[in-house]
Structures are given as C-alpha cells and as structure tokens.
Amino acid sequence: QVQLVESGGGSVTTGVSLRLSCEISGRTLGNYRVAWFRQAPGKEQDYIAAIAYSHGTTYYADSVKGRITISRDHAKSAVYLQMNSLTPNDTATYYCAAQLGWSTSWTTRNDYDYWGQGTQVTVSS
Numbered sequence: 001q002v003q004l005v006e007s008g009g010g011s012v013t014t015g016v017s018l019r020l021s022c023e024i025s026g027r028t029l030g031n032y033r034v035a036w037f038r039q040a041p042g043k044e045q046d047y048i049a050a051i052a053y054s055h056g057t058t059y060y061a062d063s064v065k066g067r068i069t070i071s072r073d074h075a076k077s078a079v080y081l082q083m084n085s086l087t088p089n090d091t092a093t094y095y096c097a098a099q100l101g102w103s104t105s106w107t108t109r110n111d112y113d114y115w116g117q118g119t120q121v122t123v124s125s
Contacts, residue, residue: 002026002114004034004096009119012086020081020119022096024053031055033099033106034079036070038092038121045095047107051079059106086123093118 008020022034035050049070050059058070069082079096097112105111 002098002100004098004114004116006094006096006116006119009094009121011122011124014087014123014125016086017082017084018086018121020083020094020096020121022079022081022116024077024079024098031102033103034072035097035099035106035112036079036081036094037097037109038090038094039118040092043092045109046092048094049081050099050106053079061107083121086121088123088125090121091123093120 003025005023006020008018012018031052031054033050034053036048037045038048039045047061048064049068051070051072053072056072067084072079083090095118096116098114099106099112103111
C-alpha cells in the first residue's frame, strides 16, 4: 500500500503563487511516477504534471507549461507542485497520484494506482 497526503492549498488572490506538497509513504519499489491532477467544480479531472520519482524526469500538460513546476525531494519523500501567477481558472481540488510500475501512459486517471484525498485551492479576483 502507498499513502499520499496533499497539503498547501488555500484561498488566495489572483497573481500569487502556491506550492502544494504531496507526502508519500508506504511500499514504493523501483521507479514510479507521481502526478498532479485537478478537478474544478462541475468539470472533469485534468492532468497537470508528472515526475519520475527516481530520476526526476518531468512531464507537463501543455496548458500549464512555463507556469507550473513539479519537483521531488527524496529525503522528505515528497513531491511538490509550484504554481505561479494563479488566476480564478486555477480554482480546483488538487490531487496527487502514484503510478507503480512503469508505463508509457501517464496522463489519465486510470494510469494511477493510488490517490491522495486532495487539497483545495481557491483563487479570487
């Protein structure tokens, strides 16, 4: 079993930055990916970014490139999502997810085996 716990969400105003954290615990073997998704009210869950936890290769959705950065810290067993220049369109619940084993697919919900409970980000204008 793998446990994922997100934190760092909150209510902010347009233009500020936030860093979300995903703490990982439990049994994780070999290389695996950790991703961030988000779901706005009434909308489908969207893939944002992923990182190969072992070697740090990153992957981004085109819609967030240049504004959002995913990173990891081995010592803290954590993955981070740095989000800059937030707008109300970023309002959503943000989830981290772990994909155990290696796959050529990593952008859909079904690609991931474990999920956190989510952290809410609300951006007001």
